[in-house]
Amino acid sequence: MYAQMVDTGANKVRGLEEMSAQERAFQERIDAGIKIEPKDWMPEAYRKTLIRQISQHAHSEIVGMLPEGNWISRAPSLKRKAILLAKVQDEAGHGLYLYSAAETLGVSRDQLVDELHAGRAKYSSIFNYPTLTWADIGTIGWLVDGAAIMNQIPLCRCSFGPYSRAMIRVCKEESFHQRQGYDLLISLCRDGTAEQKAMAQDALNRWWWPALMMFGPSDAESVHSAQSQAWRIKIFSNDELRQRFVDQTVPQAEYLGLTIPDPDLKWNAERGHYDFGAIDWDEFYNVLKGNGPCNRERLRARRQAWEDGAWVRDAAIAHAEKRAARTAQAA
Amino acid sequence: MKKEWPLWEVFIRSQHGLAHKHVGSTHAPDAEMAIKNARDVYTRRNEGVSIWVVKSADVVASSPGDKEALFEPAQDKIYRHPTFFPVPEEVKHM
Amino acid sequence: MSEAKIEYLLRLGDSALILGQRVSEWIGHAPIMEEDVALANVALDLIGQARLWFGYAGELEGRGRDEDALAFLREAHEYRNVLLVEQPNGNFADTLVRQFLFDAWHHALLEGLSQSHDPRIAEIAVKALKEVTYHLERSSDWVVRLGDGTEESHRKAQAALDELWTYTGELFAADAIDAELVAQGVAVDPASLREAWLHTVQAVCEAATLTAPPADAWMQSGGKQGRHTEHLGYILAEMQSLPRAHPGARW
Numbered sequence: 001m002y003a004q005m006v007d008t009g010a011n012k013v014r015g016l017e018e019m020s021a022q023e024r025a026f027q028e029r030i031d032a033g034i035k036i037e038p039k040d041w042m043p044e045a046y047r048k049t050l051i052r053q054i055s056q057h058a059h060s061e062i063v064g065m066l067p068e069g070n071w072i073s074r075a076p077s078l079k080r081k082a083i084l085l086a087k088v089q090d091e092a093g094h095g096l097y098l099y100s101a102a103e104t105l106g107v108s109r110d111q112l113v114d115e116l117h118a119g120r121a122k123y124s125s126i127f128n129y130p131t132l133t134w135a136d137i138g139t140i141g142w143l144v145d146g147a148a149i150m151n152q153i154p155l156c157r158c159s160f161g162p163y164s165r166a167m168i169r170v171c172k173e174e175s176f177h178q179r180q181g182y183d184l185l186i187s188l189c190r191d192g193t194a195e196q197k198a199m200a201q202d203a204l205n206r207w208w209w210p211a212l213m214m215f216g217p218s219d220a221e222s223v224h225s226a227q228s229q230a231w232r233i234k235i236f237s238n239d240e241l242r243q244r245f246v247d248q249t250v251p252q253a254e255y256l257g258l259t260i261p262d263p264d265l266k267w268n269a270e271r272g273h274y275d276f277g278a279i280d281w282d283e284f285y286n287v288l289k290g291n292g293p294c295n296r297e298r299l300r301a302r303r304q305a306w307e308d309g310a311w312v313r314d315a316a317i318a319h320a321e322k323r324a325a326r327t328a329q330a331a
Numbered sequence: 332m333k334k335e336w337p338l339w340e341v342f343i344r345s346q347h348g349l350a351h352k353h354v355g356s357t358h359a360p361d362a363e364m365a366i367k368n369a370r371d372v373y374t375r376r377n378e379g380v381s382i383w384v385v386k387s388a389d390v391v392a393s394s395p396g397d398k399e400a401l402f403e404p405a406q407d408k409i410y411r412h413p414t415f416f417p418v419p420e421e422v423k424h425m
Numbered sequence: 426m427s428e429a430k431i432e433y434l435l436r437l438g439d440s441a442l443i444l445g446q447r448v449s450e451w452i453g454h455a456p457i458m459e460e461d462v463a464l465a466n467v468a469l470d471l472i473g474q475a476r477l478w479f480g481y482a483g484e485l486e487g488r489g490r491d492e493d494a495l496a497f498l499r500e501a502h503e504y505r506n507v508l509l510v511e512q513p514n515g516n517f518a519d520t521l522v523r524q525f526l527f528d529a530w531h532h533a534l535l536e537g538l539s540q541s542h543d544p545r546i547a548e549i550a551v552k553a554l555k556e557v558t559y560h561l562e563r564s565s566d567w568v569v570r571l572g573d574g575t576e577e578s579h580r581k582a583q584a585a586l587d588e589l590w591t592y593t594g595e596l597f598a599a600d601a602i603d604a605e606l607v608a609q610g611v612a613v614d615p616a617s618l619r620e621a622w623l624h625t626v627q628a629v630c631e632a633a634t635l636t637a638p639p640a641d642a643w644m645q646s647g648g649k650q651g652r653h654t655e656h657l658g659y660i661l662a663e664m665q666s667l668p669r670a671h672p673g674a675r676w
Contacts, residue, residue: 039395062458069453073446076667076676077493078476081449082469088452089375089465096372096458100356103338109358110335134667134676166355173376184676193674301454309456310333311581312517315574316360317334322573323361336457357459360570367563371463 002060002124002148003053004216004288006234009045010227030232035161038104046231047105050160052121053233054102055112059123061095063116063298067131068140076134083180084137090177094170101162117303125284126214128292135188135196135203141181142252143204143211147245149174151215154235163233182252189256197257204253205261212276213284215242246274338387339365341372343379351383359384427485429605430543432505433612434485435495436602436649438478439506442496443657444527445471446664447514456517463563467524470556477549497668501657508648509592511657515585518571518578522585525564529625530596530618532561537613546611565629572633583635590637594644596622602649 016024023043029036036042065088072088075081099109115121126144131137152174155167188196216238219225228234246265253260264277286292336358342351354373359365365384373379393401409415418425449468455461479492490498509527514520535557538550571582597619599607606612623640630637647653667676 037395039392041395065453065461072449072452073663074666076497076671076674078442078472078479078496080676082472082476085449085452085465085469085472086375089462089469092452092458092461092465093372093375096357096462097355099458103356108335169355187676191675193671195671196674305454305456308454309460309517311575311577312456312571313336313360314334315578316364316570317336318578319570319574320361358457359459363566367566368459368463371466372459375462375466 003056006053008049008224008227013226030159037161058098061091063123063127097166101166104162125287128295135199138181138184139203139207145177159232339384341369342383344381434482436505438475441471442475443506444510474553497665502651518581519585521567525568528561533618533621542610569633572635595646
């Protein structure tokens, strides 16, 4: 997902009887559905895991501006241009809400951004794929935002107050993202020319598997996943969400008249779900490691924006200090 | 120089005449830009008619450790709530 | 009669669109994330204004050209934007000084147009004026911060001002189109905006410790008549590529 494979620092999930009184009280509050707020006592591992998870999520929003931003200048109508601009702007906004939430845990945004630029922090694998045609913009809205919403709606109920409140805000805004993507594809596939439809099929062919990878590898056996679920900062398993996504998406593809590029995809009446083919996890781990088609480019672009902007940020601070000094002198 | 822009807490009053409500935070070098950033980041969808910003460093908060001492004493003063007092059937509205 | 008005509306729409297109190039690359959001808001306002001006121009023309036909299917020599807005983004000072010089003019212009005898023009101007009031505040603030910030930011802001100054003369030069519409009470005489503009620019420059170049410096012109700098061709090549490659397609 936007935060994939978050390390919790745990070797195993401990039972209540193995915890200190303070930890036990903390876990019991979580079990009772009470929100944890920034100033409350929390285990160090919970705090660190949350910083990792929320900042990964924030980085994903910010890096995620790049592949779509790539098409703002070439959007084929003024209406689509405005919609895309507003959408990419939302992503910046969502990044900001999330960094805000992370900052309540006692870390500064500059520190988090430094981690990203140094290549030490992760962001979602999906944003390391290129946007090659206009249909990619529709496909990202439909599949990538669709997958993201699936993960984010449950997170509105997560245990950490600021994260849950940020997610509520994000989810409210994000359903527009998925719809605009699907709407764009309807124009290409149902009302468009043969060339436009071919463009959409090509985009689906390229984005389908990376979209399924977004949910992360199967975590049924993962200790980190179990720990995150115990802390209620992860609500469903990766496989559950992925299955739900496939089940939801297949009929939507059918409506568009597009073929999902998976020969093994078929309805399983017994399970009441679609079966689907094997995911190339080798590709996923490589993208995560930095070997995706655009990893270097994305980080370079973010780093450059940051470095080129340093003198602007400094100037604003310098001016504020000068003005404060002048006011103090006048008083 | 490399100094981070200070953090500001943002409060927004919505259309409906409710009090300003905390919505999140923003970074800005000074108060004017804090208001503008809050406007640009937090009112993209008509969310507000008024904005307050306060430097996060200036917010004073009660300590979670004092929670029992501060808030529990109010719990047994149930007579402060109107529902504590039964209204006779015959008296329809009060 | 409506020939001149159509031309005038295209001038308004083209300047808004090209500046919106330029500003949107920043998204994802701004100096701080709050600025990505803020610049996107400015770009969205401008593109929205362009759509309104084009919509009206298309109706008056009555040849079935909608906002997209006007935006995506005209050649550079048919574009009527002022030269200032097509200048490259450069660094953040170049972008914000360009924005400020434009906003100060745009604001005065829209104030005038909100009194236009053409009710549709007045209505669009009233709406746009609210947006542009905010743009002008923002860009003025930034010019002051950059001018009176660090040595480096001061140098960059001054260089931007010196570089872009030559494109400001055109903002106040009237031609036959302007004259015809001014006589009808539809348009604002560009020359009449100059004093208010200079006043704003000088006040902000003073606060920013910047020096405005001499008002009688040599000025470039021609944008309003379709004679552009080399930059516009590239902007349009990029912006129009899809509709040009797929004639007749809907998006």
